[in-house]
Amino acid sequence: MINKDNKQYGVRWYLHLYKMILLQDLKSKMSYRADFIISSIGMILTNLSGFVAFWIIFQNFSSINGWTFHEMLFMYGFSLLALTPVQCFFDNNWNLRQNVYSGDFIKYCFRPINIFFYYISEVFDIKGLGQFAFGFATIGYAWYQLQIPISLGIILLLIVELIFASLFMIAIMNLAAATNFWLMGSTFIMIFTFNFKDYARYPITIFGPVFRFVFTFFIPIAFLAYYPCIPFLRAEEIPALTYCLPVFGVLFFYLSYKVWMKGAAGYSGTGS
Amino acid sequence: MICKNKFPRLRYLGLTRGSMMQSLAFRMSTLVTILGNVVYLIIIYYLWKAIYASSPVASVNGMTFSDTMIYLVLASALFNFMNCFIIWGMGRDFQSGQFVLYLLKPMDYQVFWFFSTSGQYIISFFTTFLPTFVIVYIITKGSFALGVNLIVFIISVCISVMINFFIDFFVGTICLYTQSIWGVNIMKEVVVALLSGATIPLAFFPDKLHAFANLLPFQAIYNAPLQILIDRSLDGKDYLTMLGKQFFWVIVMLVISRCFWNLSKRVITVNGG
């Protein structure tokens, strides 16, 4: 037998491995340039239509629930940025149904590394970068129009908040994808939950109390843009929930990870 | 007993029955899809309520809050009714090479898809559009007339379905040239939804944009039948004009989609796919 040096399976090791596995997906996709262009255009058009929709509304009205055009754009841009990680890094969840059904998923169970990590690292979605660019431009434009001050502290706050906010959609999609382990084909569930990302751009103050609760604690899209944006837009009255962002984010992600792993552990492939 | 030999087109109805059964089989998926639509409606209710709350007048560009809600709810019902995923179906056929088998069969590919989805249209009309329509009517205590406009509406919707189908088929044919079905599909969905008035009623569009949208076939799919249904100010002449415009677009899209398909077929047989 081999003499293995007893290195720990540390974070650094996993990061190195992640990079290796991810690169292979990029290499294979790079050869399909037309698809990259079409997907990116599609992504930008989607984001653009959201922008245009707001623009049209504000041609006729002066505010939504007290929020101005540029404030809405800020939240919209923020939500796009917060949605980029789930789009780019967790895209393989969409293939889960196919892999589970065909039995291909089993090959992820034979390696001595974490199954979730291995599965997720296989795919990187390039068109998510289009969303990132558009979101960045939108929030930049809104930032400028709103004349929010720029300082190292504020930029740091933005980045930190974006990271924790992104965890919520990742967790939602993990949970939705995990249902594939128990149901025969639950893409419709994933589509259902994925559509909620489009609602994250609206401030939850427009909702009655019931839905405010639903969108905060049940399908927590309020944490994707609304709560994180308050410190920038309404710094005088930051609700307590905004401070809960990091803790809730990590907890929710961990919960979704556990559920996903439970499904994977119970998977035994197709056939006899 | 209808003799299938005497009326050979009737064999297509077998596809209708098949697709109806498949539709029913997606029980849970249908429930969840309906739930998703309900969530969407809830969101836009609150959204537009908040939007109108900021306006000093009740009627903006000729639409009150309830006008807008009725319009958007019915538009969403129409959208769900007509959403038939043929772009995905065609895309998958092309990627797997399956569609070559269809080319070998004595059925026209476009007609095949139309009848394959026809069962879905029938079911979804009764499961999505009709209930929504009834509920809206009850809740708004009959804010639109139920007379001749209903009949004209039905005709208009039938034409809309066909325009939508041809557009979808055209877009689906694009999938022959690319692997990215998602990109192609989302581009069509987003553009159609916005420029047809389904996301935001055309009444709110600034003049230039409104004029641009009127040049496109998309508003003929959603805006035309909805106007016929809820706009009391329209008379017989208006109905005929609108139907005429729709009819114009059906022919145009039929021609475009068939030409593109025939062209693409030739490209394939020459290049071997």
Place this chain on the structure above:
Amino acid sequence: MSDSIIKVEHITKEFKILNHREGVKGMVRDLFSRDYHMLTAVNDVCMEIKQGEIVGYLGPNGSGKSTTIKMMTGVLEPTSGTIMVNGRIPYKNRAKNAEEIGVVFGQRTQLWWALPAMESFKILKEIYRIPNKDFKDNLEYFDALIGAGELYGKTVRQMSLGQRILCDILASFLHNPGVVFLDEPTIGLDVSIKSKIRELIKELNKEKGTTVILTTHDMGDVDALCKRIIIIDKGSILYDNTIENLRSYFGAYRTIKLSFQKNSAGLAAQDTYEVEKLLHTAFPNAKSLNVRGDEDWTEILLNEDEITMMQVLNIIQEKKNITDMMLQEISTESVIKKIYEGGVQ
């Protein structure tokens, strides 16, 4: 003393299977109440495999073969009983167990489609934390063994099926595991590649002492590689012993291959049919008699304990003109078939 590297003790696996009701009405009823029945896929199976063995694991589809393999590789948990692989319980320590086994599926690759084989190996080196020296040594050894070097730069997409399976097998031995599970490694391959793969497996087993569990439907694999075979059917072990022993049960069996004078029509099938009729009429009680044929030969399987070769030849000679004859031991395939059909004492 070589200890058992795999110990399977009284394992049973039961599954809950949904009964789907028919028709549209049935689908609606399925919505409200779900009907199950229990399926016993594996029933009280025991086996012990020693280090360095190459064991052929055979069984028809639905026999419980894949289920046992899944339990041994840690993917499935048995309903009852224990399994030990490399001194570990596989399904309790999936990741640790995975470090010391290799798995190859004939039908799906575990390599990365768009990468050259070498890049895939490098990723595996990382995943299994193979020391640099061992990695290099193995690659050189593979090259020396079957000239694998020319495949290292090819992407999996560009490889033929045989080349891809070769690389999958090499990948499974790369980290020097104690046990390698090969699931139908020669399926769909032509004869020359098949023999190359069999050579490869034989050499790797000899050189590294790796235990190999080979599931296959191909008797050529079994004949070439396995000294011991285990046969499973309907969830139970039918046979667990050496091939020699198996043949000895059927020692009295013989296969006679005959070819006949081609008449002007040249219909070989006709010959086979006639021979079959002749023999069954002449020996109605010979249960072991089996006749089949192809374009060139008519093959007759018989049990010398029931009827002798001479008796058969005499009958045939009376009516037909034999031009050529071959005598063979019973093929392994026929033996296995007999076991599926009737079992062994």
